[in-house]
Amino acid sequence: MVFSSVVFLFRFLPLFMILYFAAPGRMKNVVLLLxxxxxxxWGEPVYVLLMLFSTLSDYLHGLAIGACRRKGTARIFLVSSLLINLGVLGFFKYANFLIGTVNALGGWSVPLLDLHLPIGISFYTFQTMSYTIDCYRGEARVQRNLLDFAVYVTMFPQLIAGPIVKYRDVQDQLRVRKPDILEIAQGCRRFVAGLAKKVLLANQFGLLWESVKETPSGDLTVLGAWLGIAAFALQIYFDFSGYSDMAIGLGRILGFRFPENFRYPYVSRSVTEFWRRWHISLGSWFREYVYIPLGGNRRGLPRQIFNIxxxxxxxxxxxxxxxxxxIWGLWFALWLILEKVFLGKLLERLPAVFGRVYTLAAVLVSWVFFSLEGTGRILGYLGAMFGAGSAGLAGREAVFALRENFLLLAVGAVAATPLAGSLARRMEGAGSGWGIALCRVLEKLILAGLLLASVVYIVEASYNPFLYFRF
Amino acid sequence: MDLLEERRNAAVTVFFLFGILLVLTAADLIGGERLFSEAENRILAQKPVWNTGQVLAGEYAQAYEEYAADQFVGREKWVSLKSLMDLAQQKKEIGGVYLGRGGYLIEQHLPRNYPARLEDQKLALLELLTERYPQTLVMLVPTADNVLEKRMPAFAPYYDQEAFLERVRNLVGEKRYVDVLGILREHAGEEIYYRTDHHWTTLGALYAYQELMGHTGGRAGRYDPGELAAVSESFRGTLYSRLPVFDRQDEIRILPGTQAYPVEITYDFGKKAQSCYEDKYLSAKNQYGYFLDDSHSFVEIDTGYHTGKTLFVIKDSYANTLIPLLVPEYSRIYVLDPRYFFGELFEFMDHYQERSGEMDVLVLYNCIHFLEDFRYYPQIYELTGEGAGAQARAEGGNP
Known part of the structure; x- marks a missing residue:
């Protein structure tokens, strides 16, 4: 089930919230789990069993690690947990990719497996791995209550599109959560903002991107290509950060504090900074469980480059x-390494605008790798962006698309910066008496307007994709 | 105190937002269900039946989501709000319809949807037809986006039908090609297309008639545009339906003289009529149906004019406006719409040719309908040798 649907907003959510808040104390976790x-x-009627298997497996591994900590055999159970998690992920997500590659290289024809990728599997396996690893390291307490642990793994707000919540960040909240109206209100605001980002901005940018994507490479003008990839950049940002906002908001309504996942990545002045602002929960997972254990930057430059x-x-x-x-990942690795070696220091000395333009250019090019498949398509598109195509600088379609989406692009560009947020905070802080009262009324009207406008686009439902089915 | 007030404010926000959700949910649960949406002109999804196999395959959930969205309370109001929100964004294209100047709604046809491959397929079918019936005339009418240049929004892209028509002309030759692009562009400032519908008007058809008579040797000066008179002032066409936020209406005008033509019409071998015009449509939604009783697979028109000439028209809905003007030129007019005809075309045509002697053949479409809908089964060949190739070529035109 996706958040931006009639079924979620007008069936699941109201019913769930009524049951959840009606349930007493410990029963809340039962409601949340069910x-x-x-x-x-609803979306994965069969693979729900796989998720339950994962849950049970890591619950038992956690217990075993806790029991063996002093005997030194805990490591065996850690390795077994990782093997199972990575095995499941590898089988469902990468087996066909490997078979395809082996076939292509060896000229064989090993048949592909008849599988589809279970939604959210990458998110929940990374979450459960954080649990067993942290138990082993002694940074998380072993969870003896299966219900609480199952709630952690399966919790619907962040289940299918993140953020990736580390176990230790919510271990206390799994047992004790005090409903607090201030938190619930913040959660509602955050959810509505996220819904609007997804439905009103991301989906519209998606339409623009789709129309450019359908244009054959040969007919793509320079303007059209940049407009298209900028539209995709805004689509994936508002979609993904919108989902995270909705997850964080729902979490707060339920009494959880999830980590932030995005901090206005497109204002970054370097690629290094971009990755501190983009999909933060994934970046910090890899940093903590892969990069630093491999030595991070403490074992000399060559080793650091390898780690990156x-x-x-x-x-x-x-x-x-x-x-x-x-290739998308390696493209970023390239710029990160260059920044480590010399580019970072250079950028620091230059005016901020250089860093911003360079970062945006690197990121926009990266989205070509991310959003298109096939060498021909990717090279054709990059060629069009840099004027190697035959269609010229601009054509009717590109100029018209720019004109049609001018307002949307302007709103999107502003919304991708911290501007609106800081303006709201300033208004909140500055007013007194009538000013505050006005702000409070205005806030509700804006939230209601965004919610209703989102419903308009959801009901009309001409275009509402789920982008994370491959994650 | 301050905190208390803040908590109160937070509570108001929470109850206000949840209130909206709950009210809409309740209204949706109470609201009835509909089978058909007039405004969207489509059948709405119905509640799926519980079936374990489909549930496990995830198909039930998918069907249920479609159902919930289609049957959502006040769906049509939400959908028209969507158009208003697009308008507020200063869009000039909404749902494939251009908001043209002067109140024109113009259907959008993007170049990428009409690739050369599709042109090739349709031209191959046309070639087969003109080889078999060398007397065939071909009239492909450009759509409004290619003619009403000044009405189009600035820079609005369109599939260039001029280039396609050039290919048609080269294929069938000057003698068989009836050029209407030129004359329609000449008269682009006049009411040759409806403002709310994708069809051309009687005036547009009249200019095309004049061009056609240049090829058949008929009386080109038979009609005077000054005689056009309105039979309806409340026509809201297909483009209006797709964008119902503009309350605009068109006039349907006809040449009154054509109403009096003596005709005996047989629709689909059954229903008879004594006029090319059906008044009952003028009080319904689909007023364009006034011309030749909307859509039929096969129409036979016996005119009261003993010219001894017969015409066989292979056509789309554009032709319905033009055919009434042709009545005095022919003793008999056969009208075939291949969208609803699944027999062997050549055998069918030969049958009527035997009955009436040598007949004129006219292929009359707008360019878009021609590319999308022109298809036929030429003949069932033995599936060997040359015939199989020709059949495969022809069937290539039936996507």
Missing amino acids: GSLFFYA LLVWMLTGIWHGAGWNFL
Whole structure:
């Protein structure tokens, strides 16, 4: 089930919230678990069993690690947990990719497996791995209550599109949550904002991108190509960060604090900074469980370069089992390494605008690798962006599309910066008496307007994709 | 105190937002279900039946989501709000319809949807037809986006039908090609297309008639545009339906003289009529159906004019406006719409040719309908040798 649907907003959510807040104390987790299983089974009626298997497996591994900590055999159970998690992920997500590659290289014809990727599998396996690893390291307490642990793994707000919540960040909230009206209100605001980002902005940018994507490479003008990839950049940002906002908002309504996942990545002044602002929960997972254990930057430059290459290759194929995602990761690794070696220092000395333009250019090019498949398509598109195509600088379609979407692009560009947020905070802080009262009324009207406008676009439902089915 | 007030404010926000959700949910649950949406002109999804196999395959959930969205309370109001929101964004194209100047709604046809491959397929079918019936005339009418240049929004892209028509002309030759692009562009400032519908008007058809008579040797000066008179002032066409936020209406005008033509019409071998015009449509939604009773697979028109000439028209809905003007030129007019005809075309045509002697053949479409809908089964060949190739070529035109 996706958040931006009639079924979620007008069936699941009202019913779930009524049951959840009506349930007393410990029963809340029962409601949350059952609700989450229904939510997941709605879209994955069979693979819900796989998720339950994962849950049970890591619950038992956690217990075993806790029991053996002093005996030194805990490591065996950690390795077994990782093997099972990575095995499941590898089988469902990468097996066909490997078979395809082997076939292509060896000229064989090993048949592909008849599988589809279970939604959210990359998110929940990374979550459960954080649990067993942290138990082993002694950074998380072993969870003895299966219900609480199952709630952690299956919780519907962040289940299918993140953020990736580390176990230790919510371990206390799994047991004790005090409903607080201030938190619930913040959660509502966040959810509505996220819904609007997804439905009103991301989907519209998606339409623009789709129309450019359908244009054959030969007919693509320079303007059209840049407009298209900028539209995709805004689509994936508002879609993904909108989903995260909705997840964080729902979490707060339920009494959880999830980590932030996006901090206005497109204002970054370097690629390094971009990755501190983009999909933060994934970046910090890889940093904590791969990059630093490999030595991070403490074992000399060559080792650090190797670590960056490895982590960003993994980051790439985490987003999908395909060569284009691997190249996407390596593209970032390239710029990260250059920034480590000399570019970072250079950028610091130059005016901010250089860093911003360079970062945006690097990121926009990266989205070509991310959003298109096939060497021909990717090279054709990049060629069009840099004027190597035959269609010229601009054509009717591109100029018209720019004109049609001018307002949307302007709104999107502003909304991708911290401007609106800081303006709201300033208004909140400055007013007194009538000013505050006005702000409070205005806030409700804006939220209601965004919610209703989102419903308009959801009901009309001409275009409402789910972008994370390959994650 | 301050905190208390803040908590109160938070509570109002929460109850306000949840209130909206709950009210809409309740209204949706109470609201009835509909089979058909007049405004969207489509059948709405119905509640899926519980079936374990489909549930496990995830198909049930998918069907249920479609059902929930289609049957959502006040769906049509939400959908028209969507158009208003697009308008507020200063869009000039909404749902494939251009908001042209001067109140014109113009259907959008993007170049990428009409690739050379599709042109090739249709031209191959046309070639087969003109080889078999060398007397065939071909009139492909450009759509409004290619003619009303000044009405189009600035820079609005369109599939260039001029280039396609050039291919048609080269294929069938000057003698068989009836050029209407030129004359329609000449008269682009006049009411040759409806503002709310994708069809041309009687005036547009009249200019095309004049061009056609240049090829058949008929009386080109038979009609005077000054005689056009309105039979309806409340026509809201297909483009209006797709974008119902503009309350605009068109006039349907006809040449009154054509109403009096003596005709005996047989629709689909059954229903008879004594006029090319059906008044009952003028009080319904689909007023364009006034011309030749909307869509039929086969129409036979016996005119009261003993010219001894017969015409066989292979056509789309554009032809319905033009055919009434042709009545005095022919003793008999056969009208075939291949969208609803699944027999062997050549055998069918030969049958009527035997009955009436040598007949004129006219292929009359607008360019878009021609590319999308022109298809036929030429003949069932033995599936060997040359015939199989020709059949495969022809069937290539039936996507």
